[in-house]
Amino acid sequence: MPLHPLIGHLGARRRLAKAAGTGKLPQVLLICGGTGVGKQRLALWLAQLVSCEQRGEEPCGNCRACRLVGTLSHPDVHWFVPIGRPKASDPDKQVEEAAQVLAQVMEERRSQPLYSETEGTAIHGIATVRLLQRRAALTSVEGGRRVFIIAEADRLVPQEASQEAANALLKLLEEPPPGSLFILTTVDPSRLLPTMLSRAIPVRLGKLTDGEVREFLETHVRPRPSAEELEQRVAWADGSIGWALASGEESGRAYQAARQLLEGVTAGPGPSLEQALRQAPWAARGEFTAMLDALAEMLGDAARESVGQQPRRAVPQSLRRHRSPDPLLKAMEHVADAREAAWGNVNPQLLLAVLGQELAEVL
Numbered sequence: 001m002p003l004h005p006l007i008g009h010l011g012a013r014r015r016l017a018k019a020a021g022t023g024k025l026p027q028v029l030l031i032c033g034g035t036g037v038g039k040q041r042l043a044l045w046l047a048q049l050v051s052c053e054q055r056g057e058e059p060c061g062n063c064r065a066c067r068l069v070g071t072l073s074h075p076d077v078h079w080f081v082p083i084g085r086p087k088a089s090d091p092d093k094q095v096e097e098a099a100q101v102l103a104q105v106m107e108e109r110r111s112q113p114l115y116s117e118t119e120g121t122a123i124h125g126i127a128t129v130r131l132l133q134r135r136a137a138l139t140s141v142e143g144g145r146r147v148f149i150i151a152e153a154d155r156l157v158p159q160e161a162s163q164e165a166a167n168a169l170l171k172l173l174e175e176p177p178p179g180s181l182f183i184l185t186t187v188d189p190s191r192l193l194p195t196m197l198s199r200a201i202p203v204r205l206g207k208l209t210d211g212e213v214r215e216f217l218e219t220h221v222r223p224r225p226s227a228e229e230l231e232q233r234v235a236w237a238d239g240s241i242g243w244a245l246a247s248g249e250e251s252g253r254a255y256q257a258a259r260q261l262l263e264g265v266t267a268g269p270g271p272s273l274e275q276a277l278r279q280a281p282w283a284a285r286g287e288f289t290a291m292l293d294a295l296a297e298m299l300g301d302a303a304r305e306s307v308g309q310q311p312r313r314a315v316p317q318s319l320r321r322h323r324s325p326d327p328l329l330k331a332m333e334h335v336a337d338a339r340e341a342a343w344g345n346v347n348p349q350l351l352l353a354v355l356g357q358e359l360a361e362v363l
């Protein structure tokens, strides 16, 4: 199954196409932008563009190179995604294992191109870096550019990757082999190793428009959502295809509702808080408690991150300014109280209003 078409980001596409067309494309790019806006999809689009035999402003989609990239089978396009820690103990076996796991992920993405979020514990460990190093040392199979996509580059764990491996990667980024292109993606550039950050030229992606998200849902989600569901999912998605997809599941909706509530609360009194407190369509009490659970989980992750531990999921920007876990733990207590009250016969909207006030005071 070929990839779904890239949606939106026309400005970035034009700039990249112009740079590629005039031979001025930097060899190391860092695509930054919110969850699910299409960073890795844009990286693949660029891989297709630089490999395409037609050399236009957009990949033609029909030539051999375009088709190979579109089915994730181009031998010179290497897509590295975070994976679990290898089980083998021998370093060479670990590299083999990483290659196998990555091949399996690609197989899954070929059959299901609309993938969901990576698991929180997945990383780019030392085996992945060694594999990347080995592949970067090879010559082009098809005779054109070689592209290395390092998705969620902030998951390169420096203490996991030995100093030697980290240095090897930095050297690759500092002096990329001729004809190679490295595309890193991240939600949050500040989490990248500073040395990596300094070597990459940023490409910033904004949110998609509601119209773009709507069109995506209409075209790609089956069974087709009803008109009402469609509008609700567009609102939940908040400019992200990732969220639009997740909004088809209860856990995704709960997470997104919790995120919007936190954004409203941390923005201070005003329209966004009002909106956050009002908009949640609590069809059932279960959805409300699922949102509270997601909220507690998010606060827990932020508390973990504030003491230097790895969060299980990406922490919303609005929670990342806390340098101590105390306010976050206090906020978790308020959520736990609301969770308990939610068992009783209390109106969720009323509970939410009270909780919103309490969170605003501590966060």
Ligand SMILES: [Zn+2]
Residues within 6 Å of the ligand: 051, 052, 053, 054, 059, 060, 061, 062, 063, 064, 065, 066, 067
């Ligand atoms: Zn083409």
